[in-house]
Amino acid sequence: MNDNSSFPASMRDETGLLIEQFEGALRSALEGMDQRLALPPGLDDALASLDEPLPEQGCGIGPALERLVELNLTADSNTGGPRCFHFVIGGSTPAAYGADLLATAFEKLTYTWVTSPLGVELETLSLRWLRELFGLPMEWPGVMVTGGTMANLVGMATGRQWWAEQLGADIYETGMNGLPPMPVITSGYVHASMRKVLGLLGVGVNQLDIHARDARGRLDLESYTAALERLDGKPAVVVVNAGEVNAGDFDPCEEMIDIARRHNTWVHVDGAFGLFARLSPRTEHLVRGIERADSAAVDGHKWLNVPYDSGFAFVRDHDLLAKAFRYSADYLPPADDPRPTPGAIGPESSRRARSFAVWATLKAYGREGHRKIVEHCLDNAAYLAQLVEAAPELELMAEVPLNIVAFRYNPGGMSDEELDVFNKRLGEAVLADGRFLVGTSRLGPRTIFRPAFSNWRTRREDLDEFAQVVTDLGQAQPKEVAR
Numbered sequence: 027m028n029d030n031s032s033f034p035a036s037m038r039d040e041t042g043l044l045i046e047q048f049e050g051a052l053r054s055a056l057e058g059m060d061q062r063l064a065l066p067p068g069l070d071d072a073l074a075s076l077d078e079p080l081p082e083q084g085c086g087i088g089p090a091l092e093r094l095v096e097l098n099l100t101a102d103s104n105t106g107g108p109r110c111f112h113f114v115i116g117g118s119t120p121a122a123y124g125a126d127l128l129a130t131a132f133e134k135l136t137y138t139w140v141t142s143p144l145g146v147e148l149e150t151l152s153l154r155w156l157r158e159l160f161g162l163p164m165e166w167p168g169v170m171v172t173g174g175t176m177a178n179l180v181g182m183a184t185g186r187q188w189w190a191e192q193l194g195a196d197i198y199e200t201g202m203n204g205l206p207p208m209p210v211i212t213s214g215y216v217h218a219s220m221r222k223v224l225g226l227l228g229v230g231v232n233q234l235d236i237h238a239r240d241a242r243g244r245l246d247l248e249s250y251t252a253a254l255e256r257l258d259g260k261p262a263v264v265v266v267n268a269g270e271v272n273a274g275d276f277d278p279c280e281e282m283i284d285i286a287r288r289h290n291t292w293v294h295v296d297g298a299f300g301l302f303a304r305l306s307p308r309t310e311h312l313v314r315g316i317e318r319a320d321s322a323a324v325d326g327h328k329w330l331n332v333p334y335d336s337g338f339a340f341v342r343d344h345d346l347l348a349k350a351f352r353y354s355a356d357y358l359p360p361a362d363d364p365r366p367t368p369g370a371i372g373p374e375s376s377r378r379a380r381s382f383a384v385w386a387t388l389k390a391y392g393r394e395g396h397r398k399i400v401e402h403c404l405d406n407a408a409y410l411a412q413l414v415e416a417a418p419e420l421e422l423m424a425e426v427p428l429n430i431v432a433f434r435y436n437p438g439g440m441s442d443e444e445l446d447v448f449n450k451r452l453g454e455a456v457l458a459d460g461r462f463l464v465g466t467s468r469l470g471p472r473t474i475f476r477p478a479f480s481n482w483r484t485r486r487e488d489l490d491e492f493a494q495v496v497t498d499l500g501q502a503q504p505k506e507v508a509r
């Protein structure tokens with residue numbers, strides 16, 4: 027961009043260049059996805075080269091976009107690729123990927139019906155399809171959000187609205203003023219995002235009433251039941267953890283919800299990835315009973331394999347949801363507008379069209395395609411568990427009910443404490459190696475690797491290579507560890 031006199035009108039002339047450049051950029055992104063390293067070595071230098079003062083005269087679209095492509099290839103992790111098992115990260119189906127690009131291409135804004143009739147209608151329809159997919163009651167309203175954390179926030183904010191109403195207050199108006207602490211009853215499987223949500227909502231993390239029977243956090247059913255009985259009719263919120271992150275285990279959803287329903291409770295299910303258990307006859311028993319909860323949180327960008335960011339909140343009661351997220355002004359649509367305003371039933375007002383990708387993947391592959399993606403990931407987890415069991419230096423640390431394999435490197439002759447230190451270091455060595463993106467965590471007191479599978483791209487050969495890389499790097503690490 028050298029000639030400033032015609033700017034910004036000259037930007038129109040960049041359209042052709044943009045289209046031309048984009049084909050190459052897409053090829054780089056997609057065609058290299060299977061081969062690119064999970065975390066390229068030397069990326070620190072590439073990132074350091076970014077630092078420069080604000081350009082006075084821009085370099086123009088060509089060099090700017092070229093630079094961004096180059097940086098993606100040399101200075102960033104390949105989380106969409108087949109060898110990323112860190113956190114719980116999904117890939118993108120081609121249909122979802124394409125639709126998400128179209129949401130940007132057509133510059134969608136789904137605050138309310140009039141800003142994108144198509145985006146809002148696709149959101150309504152996709153949420154209906156998702157309710158069918160997850161076996162949630164068809165009358166539950168829902169809203170698309172950025173991910174599991176925000177979906178948990180929607181469920182818990184609505185639960186908090188309900189809880190205060192039980193005490194005769196409208197918390198949206200009055201805040202927590204004059205109200206007692208809100209009890210939040212759950213197991214030790216509660217996810218970190220729930221703590222963040224409780225902090226944000228002014229409930230306070232200290233209100234978490236955790237009933238765990240062991241160091242892993244498994245629900246102590248007796249103590250949970252007794253806590254509900256002690257409420258003696260006072261309202262409380264119960265959080266059911268449908269899928270925990272260290273070994274993919276579940277709270278006993280059906281039993282927990284059965285018991286909660288005998289008391290004055292709002293029941294929220296955190297099913298960020300675990301709700302996908304519903305898609306396969308092999309795992310659907312793990313989430314039986316969730317339809318009798320009051321709200322549920324699910325991620326799109328994990329196991330639905332749509333691009334970041336994407337999550338869904340489902341809530342039993344539309345009025346409560348709308349009360350919790352009231353948003354109006356003279357220039358905004360009225361609350362009784364028959365046309366939907368998703369921006370007034372969720373935390374974000376302006377929002378992108380996440381519905382494009384969700385609709386497209388469900389339309390392109392249907393229930394059957396998504397069941398196959400889930401089962402492909404279940405098979406990957408089961409296969410890695412077999413490899414671990416067959417390898418003399420690897421030790422499976424928990425059963426594998428879903429898509430996460432908790433294991434550690436254990437060559438023998440080391441105490442548990444030494445193995446904890448060793449595996450933490452080995453985890454860092456595996457990341458530094460760059461071929462795999464994977465994390466360590468703790469299962470009870472023990473340090474473990476916890477590869478999680480939710481990307482359709484991962485193949486058996488990736489798992490063979492992963493088990494080999496952990497073994498090779500484990501053998502190469504010094505065995506003397508500081509206690």
Ligand SMILES: Cc1ncc(COP(=O)(O)O)c(C=O)c1O
Nearest residue numbers: 114173174175176217219271298
């Ligand atoms: C059980 C559970 N809940 C909530 C979240 C938070 O989801 P997000 O990172 O999409 O906000 C996660 C993320 O891993 C999760 O596993």
